[in-house]
Each structure stands twice: as C-alpha cells, then as structure tokens.
Amino acid sequence: MAGMRDSSTSIPIHPDQQIVGACPHDCPDTCSLVTTVRDGVATQVHGNPAHPHTDGALCTKVSRYTERTYHPERILHPLKRTGPKGCGQFERVSWESALSDIAARLSAIASRGPDAAQAIQPYSYAGTMGLVQSESIAARFFHQLGASFLNRTICATAGGEGLAQTLGRKVGMRVEFFAESKLIIIWGSNSIASNLHFWRYAQVAKRNGAKLICIDPRKTETADKCHEHIALRPGTDAALALALMHELIVNDWLDHDYLAQYTLGWEALRAHALEWTPERAAAICGIAAEQIRALARDYGGCLQRGEPAAIRMNYGLQRVRGGGNAVRAIACLPALIGAWRHRAGGVLLSCSGAFPVARAALERPDLLAGRTPRTINMVTIGNDLLRPASPAFGPAIEALVVYNSNPVAVAPDSSKVVQGFAREDLFTVVLEHFQTDTADYADYILPATTQLEHWDVHLSYGHTDALLNRPAIAPVGEAKPNTQIFRELAAHMGRHDPGFLDPCFTESDESLCRAAYGSAVDFELLLRQGFATLPMAEAPFASGGFPTPSGRCEFFSARLHSQGQDGLPTYLANYEAVGSSAEFPLAMISPPARNFLNSSFVNVKSLRDIEGEPIVELHADDAQARAIQSGDVVRVFNQRGEYRCKAKVSPRARPGVVNGLGVWWRKLGLAGTNVNQLTSQNLTDMGAGPTFYDCLVEVALLK
Numbered sequence: 001m002a003g004m005r006d007s008s009t010s011i012p013i014h015p016d017q018q019i020v021g022a023c024p025h026d027c028p029d030t031c032s033l034v035t036t037v038r039d040g041v042a043t044q045v046h047g048n049p050a051h052p053h054t055d056g057a058l059c060t061k062v063s064r065y066t067e068r069t070y071h072p073e074r075i076l077h078p079l080k081r082t083g084p085k086g087c088g089q090f091e092r093v094s095w096e097s098a099l100s101d102i103a104a105r106l107s108a109i110a111s112r113g114p115d116a117a118q119a120i121q122p123y124s125y126a127g128t129m130g131l132v133q134s135e136s137i138a139a140r141f142f143h144q145l146g147a148s149f150l151n152r153t154i155c156a157t158a159g160g161e162g163l164a165q166t167l168g169r170k171v172g173m174r175v176e177f178f179a180e181s182k183l184i185i186i187w188g189s190n191s192i193a194s195n196l197h198f199w200r201y202a203q204v205a206k207r208n209g210a211k212l213i214c215i216d217p218r219k220t221e222t223a224d225k226c227h228e229h230i231a232l233r234p235g236t237d238a239a240l241a242l243a244l245m246h247e248l249i250v251n252d253w254l255d256h257d258y259l260a261q262y263t264l265g266w267e268a269l270r271a272h273a274l275e276w277t278p279e280r281a282a283a284i285c286g287i288a289a290e291q292i293r294a295l296a297r298d299y300g301g302c303l304q305r306g307e308p309a310a311i312r313m314n315y316g317l318q319r320v321r322g323g324g325n326a327v328r329a330i331a332c333l334p335a336l337i338g339a340w341r342h343r344a345g346g347v348l349l350s351c352s353g354a355f356p357v358a359r360a361a362l363e364r365p366d367l368l369a370g371r372t373p374r375t376i377n378m379v380t381i382g383n384d385l386l387r388p389a390s391p392a393f394g395p396a397i398e399a400l401v402v403y404n405s406n407p408v409a410v411a412p413d414s415s416k417v418v419q420g421f422a423r424e425d426l427f428t429v430v431l432e433h434f435q436t437d438t439a440d441y442a443d444y445i446l447p448a449t450t451q452l453e454h455w456d457v458h459l460s461y462g463h464t465d466a467l468l469n470r471p472a473i474a475p476v477g478e479a480k481p482n483t484q485i486f487r488e489l490a491a492h493m494g495r496h497d498p499g500f501l502d503p504c505f506t507e508s509d510e511s512l513c514r515a516a517y518g519s520a521v522d523f524e525l526l527l528r529q530g531f532a533t534l535p536m537a538e539a540p541f542a543s544g545g546f547p548t549p550s551g552r553c554e555f556f557s558a559r560l561h562s563q564g565q566d567g568l569p570t571y572l573a574n575y576e577a578v579g580s581s582a583e584f585p586l587a588m589i590s591p592p593a594r595n596f597l598n599s600s601f602v603n604v605k606s607l608r609d610i611e612g613e614p615i616v617e618l619h620a621d622d623a624q625a626r627a628i629q630s631g632d633v634v635r636v637f638n639q640r641g642e643y644r645c646k647a648k649v650s651p652r653a654r655p656g657v658v659n660g661l662g663v664w665w666r667k668l669g670l671a672g673t674n675v676n677q678l679t680s681q682n683l684t685d686m687g688a689g690p691t692f693y694d695c696l697v698e699v700a701l702l703k
C-alpha cells in the first residue's frame with residue numbers, strides 16, 4: 001500500500017505496510033486482522049474491512065494487540081529456574097543450553113524402556129487456534145517420543161459430542177443467515193462479550209423485526225438487549241428444552257413431514273417429552289411455567305407463520321454434568337418445527353466440523369509406529385499429577401511440556417493443580433509469551449512468538465471461512481514460533497534417537513500452512529486475500545442429509561444407547577444441584593469476562609483496568625442474608641477451597657446463583673487465588689469435559 005505523503009514536499013514518508021492476518025484466539029469470531037507496520041514495528045491492529053464477517057470491527061481486547069505483543073513483561077529469551085518451584089525466580093540462559101538440557105532430560109526418561117516415554121505429558125490448548133502453531137510439529141514430536149496423549153477436553157467436548165450424536169458432527173446454520181431470522185434464541189451465550197460478530201447479525205435481524213430471547217442464569221449485557229430473558233438455574237437446560245417439546249407436541253406445532261422423513265426416534269422422543277410438563281420443568285429450572293409456554297408459542301409460532309427460527313447455542317450451557325444431553329435436547333428442537341427448511345433457521349453451536357483439515361498430514365500419527373500410549377484428560381490434570389505409578393495408571397507423570405495453555409489458572413480444582421505443579425520431582429517446560437501462573441512453576445520457560453510474528457492457517461467455529469495469518473513483524477527478542485521450538489528440540493533429541501532426524505521435523509511453517517487444508521482450500525486465494533469461504537449449502541439440512549449414521553437427525557442415538565447411556569436426550573441433575581447441600585447453598589457459575597480471553601489479557605493493564613477487580617456478583621436477597629454489600633471483600637468457599645474477591649450486589653445475579661466472572665491470573669487476584677480454587681474435576685456425561693458451572697459454594701464477609 002502506498003505510504004503517506006507530506007503535502008508540503010510531496011516526498012513519501014514512512015511507507016506503512018498493511019499485513020493481513022487472523023486473530024488466533026479461542027473465540028467463535030476468528031477475525032481477519034490487518035496490522036499496520038512501520039519501520040518493522042507493528043503500530044496498529046484493526047479488523048479487515050474486506051472480510052465480511054469481521055466487517056472492519058474488532059473487540060476491545062484484540063484492537064489492543066500491539067500492547068500485548070510489545071508488553072514490557074514479554075518473555076524475550078529462555079529462562080531457567082533458580083528458586084523453589086512456583087516462586088517465579090529465573091535466570092537467562094541461551095537457547096542452546098536450554099534445548100540441550102531439555103532434550104537430555106526427556107531422553108533420559110524415554111530411554112528407560114519401551115513405554116517409558118508415557119511419563120512425559122504434553123499439555124496444550126487453544127492459546128492460539130492456529131492449525132500450525134498448535135498441533136503440527138508439536139504433535140509429531142510427541143508421537144515420535146511416544147509420550148502420553150492428551151485428551152483436549154477443557155472447553156467443548158460435551159457439546160461437541162452432543163452435536164455429533166444428534167446432527168452427526170460440529171455443523172449447523174451458517175452464521176450470516178441469522179440476520180434473516182425472525183426469532184433468535186440465544187442459549188447459554190453472552191454474545192456481546194464473546195461472539196460479537198454473531199451479535200452484529202442478530203442486531204440486523206432485530207432491526208428487521210426479529211424477536212430475541214436469551215436463556216442464561218445471568219442477566220448479561222446480551223440479555224439486557226434481548227426482548228426476553230429466561231434466567232434458569234445452571235444445568236437445567238435439558239429440562240427446559242424437553243418442556244418446550246412438550247408444548248410443541250400438545251399444541252401440534254410440529255412439522256410432521258420433516259419429522260417423518262428426516263428424523264430418527266420421533267415416537268420415543270415424543271413419549272419422553274410428554275412426561276415434561278411446563279410445571280415439572282419450571283420447578284427444576286427455577287422459572288415460571290408461563291415463561292416456558294410463552295417460549296413455545298414464540299417457537300411454534302414461527303412454524304405457523306412460515307418464518308425462520310434460529311438458535312445460537314454456546315458452550316456456557318454444557319459445563320455441567322448433563323451438558324452433552326442438554327446440547328442434544330436443544331439440537332433436536334429445529335427438527336420438530338422443520339426450522340432447517342429455511343437458511344435462516346436451525347441451530348448453531350459450532351461449525352468447525354465443516355473444515356476439511358488434513359490432521360494426519362500435520363500431526364503424523366504414523367510416527368507412533370504401532371505404539372499406543374495412554375491418554376490423560378486435561379481436566380483432571382490436578383489429580384493425575386499427584387497419582388503415583390500403578391498398573392492401572394502406568395508411570396507417574398515425570399515431565400510436562402506446556403504450550404498454548406495456562407493450566408494453573410484455567411484447570412479446575414486449582415489447589416490440586418498447584419500441588420501437582422509444585423512437585424520438585426516434576427520436570428516442567430513452558431512455552432509462553434508471559435510469565436503466567438503456570439510459567440512460575442516451570443523449570444524452563446521458552447519464549448514463543450505471538451500471532452504478529454509467525455505464519456499460520458485457521459479454521460473458525462463461528463463462521464465458515466478459512467484464514468491465513470502472515471507474520472507482520474520479525475520475532476520480538478529471541479522468541480521463536482512453537483513449531484520452530486519443537487523443530488530445534490527435535491534436532492537435539494536426534495542425538496539420542498535418530499528417529500528425530502526424519503525430514504518431517506524440518507518442514508517449514510509455510511509448507512505446513514499449505515498442507516493444513518491440502519487441495520481442499522485454494523491456498524493462492526488465502527495468500528491473496530487472507531480468507532477463503534468454504535463451499536457450503538445455504539440450508540444444509542433442508543432435506544435431511546445429516547452426517548449421522550442414519551443420515552437423519554438422531555433423536556435416538558443407538559451409539560449412546562450401546563454405551564449404556566440413555567439413547568434419548570434427557571435431563572441429568574447437576575452433581576452439585578441447588579438444594580443438595582446445606583453447607584453450600586449457592587450455585588456458582590464463572591463465565592468469561594468481556595475484556596479477557598480465558599486467562600489471556602489479564603496482564604494487559606488497560607484491559608485489566610476496564611475489568612477492575614475480581615468480583616463475585618450476588619443477588620440482593622443473597623447479599624442481604626449475609627450482610628454483604630457491594631465492595632466488601634468476601635470469601636467464596638466450598639470443600640475444595642476458598643477464593644477471595646470483591647462482592648458486587650447486582651441485578652445480573654439471580655437468587656441462589658452467584659457469578660464469579662473471568663479466569664483471573666491467581667497472582668493478580670486477591671490472596672493469590674482465582675475462581676478455579678472452587679471448581680471440581682467432575683466430568684460431563686459425554687465427552688469427558690469439565691463441569692466448571694456445576695459448583696456449589698457459600699459466600700461470607702472476610703472477617
């Protein structure tokens with residue numbers, strides 16, 4: 001792009017470059033970014049106006065991206081621990097010394113016997129969603145090593161499995177068509193905070209007369225802007241969905257033709273739903289039966305008027321024991337009224353299943369060469385780090401390599417997690433941008449590049465465009481892309497195991513970017529414009545064609561049934577249901593803070609200033625009963641631990657439910673705690689996911 005001209009002299013000055021990239025964060029929006037670079041320095045990041053979903057707009061967090069990249073606390077060179085674990089004392093070392101020591105330590109473990117490398121555990125999630133900087137060279141590295149697998153469950157597996165068992169995989173409506181819907185049910189999602197670009201489509205629909213209904217225990221900023229808000233108790237969504245079906249059935253607001261042609265198990269579901277009167281569900285959900293009837297009138301009314309009805313689910317509702325079943329129950333609803341017949345009707349939770357990612361080409365599972373290492377669930381890392389060797393478990397975890405994740409802050413049941421990370425006999429390597437709570441426990445911290453500094457390709461779980469990220473600037477300090485760190489670590493491992501000298505460990509990032517989609521996405525188009533829309537039907541299930549074994553929307557899942565589960569979507573009470581404990585009477589949810597992304601950005605001061613302090617929102621009745629006022633420092637506690645924060649008496653909290661917002665860095669919170677001090681390692685009904693929002697607590701003034 002042409003540089004600016006000084007009007008007095010007409011001499012070009014400071015020609016700015018505009019580099020097109022992609023937002024790497026774990027967010028459904030996956031925006032197309034444009035970074036302005038002057039003299040090798042990124043001066044600004046803004047939303048790409050040429051990308052329809054981004055439409056030139058970014059969230060507050062990512063529009064501050066240069067503040068994060070050039071943060072004075074960026075880790076700029078490898079660090080080696082000098083003090084006790086967790087105290088955060090490190091000294092600068094060279095890459096050569098760090099990598100050769102790490103390779104020697106890992107090789108020593110792996111060389112003890114055929115399955116010994118299982119004592120080495122990778123731990124990663126979606127710090128970057130990039131296909132290349134997440135599991136490409138890293139996966140090859142751990143496959144070659146024979147390290148334990150990691151089941152990456154911490155976010156979405158309950159809902160993902162619920163969708164897979166109902167619609168076939170993570171597929172759904174195309175997000176842009178929400179703009180044409182006449183009824184939008186926003187279910188378990190604070191879209192303004194965490195799915196802003198969907199919200200823009202919902203706003204268009206609203207201006208064109210659509211009704212918006214929000215189903216969420218918390219009166220979020222999204223609920224404020226909807227016509228109606230149903231503030232149910234956490235973990236009761238399946239009961240609500242079944243009662244909604246009940247009303248559709250008794251009023252005969254059903255698309256009988258769609259049900260007959262394109263669904264499986266209707267008679268059984270019908271009988272099951274008829275047991276769910278609005279009164280029965282209302283008592284469980286803690287809402288009025290009339291609200292359920294009104295919801296059914298709105299939803300069934302769309303069928304009667306021939307108007308499209310759409311549901312935007314998000315992952316908030318599946319972080320409870322029955323999360324998979326809840327997603328299943330909701331995913332069934334569009335088929336009852338034939339909403340899928342319209343391109344602006346149906347449901348969307350995630351559309352990531354639409355992307356033809358060549359995972360095997362990136363990850364090379366063939367490097368396992370017949371070995372089948374055990375799998376560790378990332379949600380239970382707290383318990384697993386503390387487990388001794390046993391025939392059932394295998395070896396104790398002796399080495400941990402963490403990248404793209406901050407488990408000490410984000411994993412449930414922090415006291416266990418911290419205890420595990422504090423083990424003096426655990427060798428821990430953390431690839432990071434910052435000295436997070438997790439990095440404090442590392443033996444080595446290795447500096448990783450940010451999105452402005454490396455290549456990548458992306459999918460999205462909230463729209464159907466593939467994106468390319470070009471590096472805008474050179475790596476800051478001595479930082480290296482994750483891929484490069486694993487390439488160099490592999491080269492050092494090659495001294496101990498020649499398998500690491502395979503050419504697959506020298507493949508470049510650009511080559512990996514090309515390999516990620518193979519020929520399924522036009523890479524030249526990605527290079528030219530930064531994004532490429534997947535070819536997809538506008539109304540994918542208008543005439544059935546679900547990617548399930550039967551090709552139908554599976555109300556009844558034979559696969560679930562064969563696993564000993566209920567084959568029909570059903571309501572499962574929370575592990576920690578309201579009323580089940582006299583000691584801990586309040587349900588706590590801990591949804592995202594708008595200006596953080598999980599625990600990312602907590603250390604960006606301008607964003608932390610907007611969030612203020614760690615808070616727990618309480619309803620006035622619950623606050624009054626405990627003589628708590630806004631601004632008081634409180635203890636939120638249960639059998640697992642205690643979290644200190646400030647109380648905020650707020651109409652956003654419903655009676656009996658408190659909201660502990662955001663995953664703060666422990667060391668930036670009060671008394672070195674965050675909300676995961678309270679959450680449990682219990683797993684969801686499907687997908688072995690976390691149950692962050694299935695958690696009973698008590699709140700008291702700090703004496």
Ligand SMILES: Nc1nc2c(c(=O)[nH]1)N[C@H]1C(S)=C(S)[C@@H](COP(=O)(O)OP(=O)(O)OC[C@H]3O[C@@H](n4cnc5c(=O)[nH]c(N)nc54)[C@H](O)[C@@H]3O)O[C@H]1N2
Nearest residue numbers: 188189190194218234235314315316317591592594597598
């Ligand atoms: N700003 C911001 N954006 C984010 C994130 C962030 O931390 N900050 N996180 C990102 C990540 S990792 C993800 S997975 C996505 C999606 O992440 P989600 O967690 O789905 O994000 P939200 O939509 O903000 O929050 C979920 C909503 O569900 C509500 N909720 C909690 N329990 C229940 C329940 O039992 N039933 C119902 N109906 N609702 C419930 C919460 O009050 C909250 O408003 O968002 C991403 N986007």
Ligand SMILES: Nc1nc2c(c(=O)[nH]1)N[C@H]1C(S)=C(S)[C@@H](COP(=O)(O)OP(=O)(O)OC[C@H]3O[C@@H](n4cnc5c(=O)[nH]c(N)nc54)[C@H](O)[C@@H]3O)O[C@H]1N2
Nearest residue numbers: 125126127128155404405406410431432448590598599600
């Ligand atoms: N109580 C409670 N806990 C939760 C949630 C909740 O709602 N409530 N949400 C859960 C959810 S949905 C999720 S997805 C998880 C998220 O948990 P994580 O995936 O751990 O997400 P972040 O906390 O954002 O941490 C990501 C880290 O990766 C680093 N990173 C980013 N890019 C790169 C890179 O290119 N290379 C390297 N080496 N590092 C990089 C960042 O600096 C950051 O510290 O948290 C879960 N925890």
Ligand SMILES: [Mo]
Nearest residue numbers: 026154155156
């Ligand atoms: Mo997530």
